[in-house]
Amino acid sequence: MSSADLSSVELRIEGEADRPAVREVIVQAFGDHGHVVAELVDSLRQSTAWEGLAFVAENGTGLVGHVMFTRSLLDAPRRLVGVQVLSPLAVQPARQQQGIGARLVRHGLAALAARGDPLVFLEGSPGYYARFGFERASHHGFRSPSLRIPEPAFQVLRLPACRSWMTGTLVYPELFWQHDCVGLRKPPADDRGDEAGREGVGVSRTGPAGERGG
Numbered sequence: 001m002s003s004a005d006l007s008s009v010e011l012r013i014e015g016e017a018d019r020p021a022v023r024e025v026i027v028q029a030f031g032d033h034g035h036v037v038a039e040l041v042d043s044l045r046q047s048t049a050w051e052g053l054a055f056v057a058e059n060g061t062g063l064v065g066h067v068m069f070t071r072s073l074l075d076a077p078r079r080l081v082g083v084q085v086l087s088p089l090a091v092q093p094a095r096q097q098q099g100i101g102a103r104l105v106r107h108g109l110a111a112l113a114a115r116g117d118p119l120v121f122l123e124g125s126p127g128y129y130a131r132f133g134f135e136r137a138s139h140h141g142f143r144s145p146s147l148r149i150p151e152p153a154f155q156v157l158r159l160p161a162c163r164s165w166m167t168g169t170l171v172y173p174e175l176f177w178q179h180d181c182v183g184l185r186k187p188p189a190d191d192r193g194d195e196a197g198r199e200g201v202g203v204s205r206t207g208p209a210g211e212r213g214g
Helices: 003-007 018-046 100-115 124-133 176-179 196-197
Strands: 009-011 054-059 062-075 080-091 119-125 153-159 168-171
Touching: 018 054, 018 062, 018 176, 054 100, 062 100, 062 119, 080 100, 080 176, 100 124, 119 124, 124 153, 153 168
Parallel strands: 080 119
Antiparallel strands: 009 054, 054 062, 062 080, 062 168, 119 153
16 A cells, blocks of 8 residues: 555544444454454443543545454552553455554554553564564563463563553453453364364464554
8 A cells, every 4th residue: 555545544533333344344354253353342342341442444435444452450569550452453354464554553552652551462473563562571571361372472562651560460351251362272183183183273363363564
């Protein structure tokens, strides 16, 4: 996408009327897991984790991208700390790798920094999210909520409000577990026996779905 085309994409806060179109973008972007992730998003909007922090990308044809941030807790030594989780990020398949996802992420992170949020966590590709300042969370004393999250995929961005004592374990909202949207699942063993299941690699449902660079 040219810079002129990208400038025609408007970023704004998600409105209630956007939700059917947002759901369609998520379903398309996440493929086989699209309906699971869409149901998670619908549920999160009805929960205490929802603070209205979702943004959409729109052009002349309609919504083409979406990103959501929801509140989680960090079990730090001094006290529980409210933090944000970036999940999901989705861009229409036909508009991927055109910079729309990157603009959504940067827009959302700027809003969180302005609010005074200290930390943002995610599960996703280090190669994609490093450009925004995300780092391997374990390098800074953070523990993931599940052993099924590959260590490189569990990432954190420390915003200006972060303090040195803010380390510990990330605690996801219960809805992430109810919808089974945490970490990777291995496929079941097939007729070749258990080895096939152990060697399988699951698909992350909370990573940078819909955006593979750009």
